[in-house]
Amino acid sequence: MAVGKPEVLKWLEVLQQVYAENRQWLTELDSAIGDADHGINMDRGFTAVKAELAAHPPSEIRSVFQSVATALIRHVGGAAGPLYGTFFLRAAAACPRKTEIEAADVVALFQAGIKGIEQRGKAVGGDKTMLDALLPALDAMRKGLENGCSLAAILDAGAVAAHAGMLATVAMQAHKGRASYMGARSIGHQDPGATSSYLLLKAAADTWRS
Amino acid sequence: MIGLVVVSHSAKLAEGVCDLARQVGQGRVRIAAAGGTADPENPIGTDAFQVLQAIESVYSDDGVLVLMDLGSAVLSAETALELLGEEKSSRVELCAGPLVEGAVAAAVLAGAGAGIAEIAQEAQNALAGKVALRQPPEGQTSGSEEALVTLTNRLGLHARPAAQIVRLARRYRAQVTIDNVAANSINGILSLGAREGHQLRICAQGAEAREALAALVEFIESGCGELAPAEPVVQAGGIAASAAIAIGQLVKLRPAVMEIAPRAIGNPEVERQRLMAAVHGAEEETRALYEWSKAHIGADEAGIFDAQSLFLEDPELLGGVSRMLLEDRVGAESAWQAETTKIADRLATLEDPYLRARAADVADVAARVMRRLTGQASAARVLREPAVLSAHDLTPSEVKDFDPAMVLGLCLEAGSASAHSVILARAMGIPVVAGLGPGISALADGTVVAVDGEQGTVWISPDAGQVEALEGRRREWLAARRAAELERHRPAATRDGRRIRVFANISGVAEAAEAVACGAEGVGVLRTEFLFLGRAAAPGEEEQVAAYRAIAESLGGRPLTVRTLDIGGDKRLPYVEIGEEANPFLGWRGIRVMLSRRDLFRTQLRAILRVGAAQPVELLLPMIASLDELRETKALVGEAEAELEREGLPFRKSIRIGVMIEVPAAVAIADRLAREASFFSIGSNDLIQYAMAADRTNSRVAPMADPFQPAVLRMIRQTIEAGRAAGIDVALCGELAADPVATPLLLGLGLEEFSVSAPLIPELKRAISSWSAPEAEGVAREALAMDSCESVRRLLLLRRPSPEPRRQP
Ligand SMILES: Nc1ncnc2c1ncn2[C@@H]1O[C@H](COP(=O)(O)OP(=O)(O)OP(=O)(O)O)[C@@H](O)[C@H]1O
Numbered sequence A: 001m002a003v004g005k006p007e008v009l010k011w012l013e014v015l016q017q018v019y020a021e022n023r024q025w026l027t028e029l030d031s032a033i034g035d036a037d038h039g040i041n042m043d044r045g046f047t048a049v050k051a052e053l054a055a056h057p058p059s060e061i062r063s064v065f066q067s068v069a070t071a072l073i074r075h076v077g078g079a080a081g082p083l084y085g086t087f088f089l090r091a092a093a094a095c096p097r098k099t100e101i102e103a104a105d106v107v108a109l110f111q112a113g114i115k116g117i118e119q120r121g122k123a124v125g126g127d128k129t130m131l132d133a134l135l136p137a138l139d140a141m142r143k144g145l146e147n148g149c150s151l152a153a154i155l156d157a158g159a160v161a162a163h164a165g166m167l168a169t170v171a172m173q174a175h176k177g178r179a180s181y182m183g184a185r186s187i188g189h190q191d192p193g194a195t196s197s198y199l200l201l202k203a204a205a206d207t208w209r210s
Numbered sequence B: 001m002i003g004l005v006v007v008s009h010s011a012k013l014a015e016g017v018c019d020l021a022r023q024v025g026q027g028r029v030r031i032a033a034a035g036g037t038a039d040p041e042n043p044i045g046t047d048a049f050q051v052l053q054a055i056e057s058v059y060s061d062d063g064v065l066v067l068m069d070l071g072s073a074v075l076s077a078e079t080a081l082e083l084l085g086e087e088k089s090s091r092v093e094l095c096a097g098p099l100v101e102g103a104v105a106a107a108v109l110a111g112a113g114a115g116i117a118e119i120a121q122e123a124q125n126a127l128a129g130k131v132a133l134r135q136p137p138e139g140q141t142s143g144s145e146e147a148l149v150t151l152t153n154r155l156g157l158h159a160r161p162a163a164q165i166v167r168l169a170r171r172y173r174a175q176v177t178i179d180n181v182a183a184n185s186i187n188g189i190l191s192l193g194a195r196e197g198h199q200l201r202i203c204a205q206g207a208e209a210r211e212a213l214a215a216l217v218e219f220i221e222s223g224c225g226e227l228a229p230a231e232p233v234v235q236a237g238g239i240a241a242s243a244a245i246a247i248g249q250l251v252k253l254r255p256a257v258m259e260i261a262p263r264a265i266g267n268p269e270v271e272r273q274r275l276m277a278a279v280h281g282a283e284e285e286t287r288a289l290y291e292w293s294k295a296h297i298g299a300d301e302a303g304i305f306d307a308q309s310l311f312l313e314d315p316e317l318l319g320g321v322s323r324m325l326l327e328d329r330v331g332a333e334s335a336w337q338a339e340t341t342k343i344a345d346r347l348a349t350l351e352d353p354y355l356r357a358r359a360a361d362v363a364d365v366a367a368r369v370m371r372r373l374t375g376q377a378s379a380a381r382v383l384r385e386p387a388v389l390s391a392h393d394l395t396p397s398e399v400k401d402f403d404p405a406m407v408l409g410l411c412l413e414a415g416s417a418s419a420h421s422v423i424l425a426r427a428m429g430i431p432v433v434a435g436l437g438p439g440i441s442a443l444a445d446g447t448v449v450a451v452d453g454e455q456g457t458v459w460i461s462p463d464a465g466q467v468e469a470l471e472g473r474r475r476e477w478l479a480a481r482r483a484a485e486l487e488r489h490r491p492a493a494t495r496d497g498r499r500i501r502v503f504a505n506i507s508g509v510a511e512a513a514e515a516v517a518c519g520a521e522g523v524g525v526l527r528t529e530f531l532f533l534g535r536a537a538a539p540g541e542e543e544q545v546a547a548y549r550a551i552a553e554s555l556g557g558r559p560l561t562v563r564t565l566d567i568g569g570d571k572r573l574p575y576v577e578i579g580e581e582a583n584p585f586l587g588w589r590g591i592r593v594m595l596s597r598r599d600l601f602r603t604q605l606r607a608i609l610r611v612g613a614a615q616p617v618e619l620l621l622p623m624i625a626s627l628d629e630l631r632e633t634k635a636l637v638g639e640a641e642a643e644l645e646r647e648g649l650p651f652r653k654s655i656r657i658g659v660m661i662e663v664p665a666a667v668a669i670a671d672r673l674a675r676e677a678s679f680f681s682i683g684s685n686d687l688i689q690y691a692m693a694a695d696r697t698n699s700r701v702a703p704m705a706d707p708f709q710p711a712v713l714r715m716i717r718q719t720i721e722a723g724r725a726a727g728i729d730v731a732l733c734g735e736l737a738a739d740p741v742a743t744p745l746l747l748g749l750g751l752e753e754f755s756v757s758a759p760l761i762p763e764l765k766r767a768i769s770s771w772s773a774p775e776a777e778g779v780a781r782e783a784l785a786m787d788s789c790e791s792v793r794r795l796l797l798l799r800r801p802s803p804e805p806r807r808q809p
């Protein structure tokens, strides 16, 4: 299938629900190794996204992403704001001016966004951040695309890899973000940002399934 | 002066730190806080847009230093830089120094006029003092070491070795002084002004005193890591200050020592008149410099020339000189030199570094008068063939005087990449290396040097291989410039081919040629005030004809829109008595003055009509608020035409008459005005202030005077629509026209003519070509639906064509 503006909007709507539902969980994860606000931040950010999209319906897919980026940068408040904000900003820049985007476009879009997060936060795999979910997911999606899989299969592969990456953060020591102040004591806890990233991919896989 | 921004998760903390910094910034430093989130329930956090706005609010081309607390503060600041755009963000420095100490250190230095690099360095190391204080007391006594060492590097302690010494000294747990100056302060070390052969006394105290001393002695003895002392200098390192390369013979620019030839002094009144004529001439020159710099580098920098004009009007100075002429019977030159040197000397001895720096400005403007009195050309004008100039430092007006064809490059002992004079040289395309230290003046005139402003290197007597390599790079650079040149002259159009006219705003003859060079298709506004200011009586008709004709001719057939005199408000003329007004901006100004001073108006109209006989000239009326004013002017134009007809002088028949739309009243009646005017020119600067009833020089209300205010945007739309309905052209000639962020909005509103200051034309053309008409219309529609200027600005920032990922540090 291809993804049009309605599908993109649907994904964002689902994300708002997902982060509202998981607000408590993400915040608990953040209270173990951070400042107990990640769930609050993500919920606030995507609620703002919803409001912004309702108030000023964008005309094209790329302007949807631009609006999302602004809302997140403005309203998240924590590190996730500039990071996910940059993700959507770069995704917008990479988004072709078409009414429907194909599997290859979707992967290119995620790739640009994730590169943006790497550039912004200067973290690498193993630092116990959202990238530990996103980088393996990107890898999996690229492989899927090379093998000629359908968009649904590509996104599933991404979500599965993100899930594994998220779980792997438990064993890691944090080297970036608030958690890095805890040093070795950050080991043994799952990274909240990796968790919210997994949820982001899972929601895409769920909404763009058919 | 650089601005400061404090970013914190907590609004209270950010404000508090700003308060502390303001205390030491002597009320001069611009500081803005960006703290907390907009969410009252969870106020702790950071917001990139707040950071962006804070940076914009204190921005100048001198740069902005941003200090941040932890975690996302850094990420948000970087995001803000991305939104700010490449051009400005290259002048913003994110500083990893401690928030409180860093902000205070930065404010002190900013107040003293330091450059961004130095301030960033000091702020970064701002904890040093506190760390030293907390050192265990035994550390203080455990060792006190001293050594004498001779400076061997040819260039002395210029910026680079000084910075290395500071870094080295800070590495040890010891307090180090060099000639009694703390070695952890770059300012201190530079203030030593130590040259080759100078003996330095180094003292170190503290736990690692011995190690510190050994390291410093070794460093200095080895020639500060520069060159083996015995070898001839082949290369000197300085600060890269421009992106270009030059090769040529070195000529030292000696401070112009004015020779005063002894001569018999006759009537003191004659001397006084000579002096006053020179002062008036210099005043005019200074005002021209002011206008020029304002257009080229910005109002802040132009401020020096404004201050210089005041100096020339200073009654104490002029009184002192006159007294000397009468009582001492000396010549105008001697009296002027004696009095101005006294003032400059007094300034030079002051504690305050800011005031001390003004001594150079006084000397600069004083020399301008002297040059007129003695008839000596300025130093740079005596060059007979193209050369690379070396100097200690330069004043902006000296640089402005340079002919880029003669001055191939500049080597400065002092200066920094952000000094006004260097910015100016860069704008003129002259390669510059600054901060070279005193060694450069030791070179003989005629030495061949190569100036690499990109890498900050000066090659002294380069060998054939080096010359070839550098020539190659210079050719590339010239080719790139030529390509840019060609690009400039292409007419502007949107991506999908809608033609847009790009014109220049000018105020003088020199700017007309520049406008053409920058790719202007014509002049959208010629501000005629330049002809009227700074003189005792109004220019006559012939003088005006000559001036307008010279301008029209240098435009080579491009259209010239002449705006009739716009005085009042903040501009006064000795021969137009305005009197005290409670509200000059709501008072007698613009067309109102001209309609009651028919003598002035008639002369100007006749001059414009006459030049129009052979040139494509149009007439533009400022401050129109009613139909009557337009009709009355048309009647006067008719009378002037009849007169010229009778006198048999050639003139332009049925000249196009346009009105400035800068008063809200004109917007309200735009549909009616459009039926009787030939074109509109929206003067956004005044329109914004009048529409919002907010003076942009009043810092409390200045933020309201924002071009993206919904009220302003609607007025612009209304004006354009009225023009379109009546089939007349609409231009916009305020600063808004030149802001690339606003380009899609203005295009989308249907604007087809932009008029901006000449140097901004190439960038504007680029901005126009990156949009298609339907895209721009989409943006304009969205913008007009917004409720606040913040949301409009945010929208426009985000709709900018995809930003290239920023370079990684
Ligand atoms: N430099 C970074 N690069 C990539 N991800 C990061 C970085 N810093 C933090 N993160 C991610 O952000 C998550 C935390 O997001 P959250 O919104 O809670 O920000 P925060 O740490 O509370 O921000 P703040 O610095 O304002 O306190 C972490 O779990 C981690 O995955």
Ligand SMILES: [Mg+2]
Pocket (backbone or CB within 6 Å): A030, A034, A035, A036, A037, A038, A078, A178
């Ligand atoms: Mg957190």
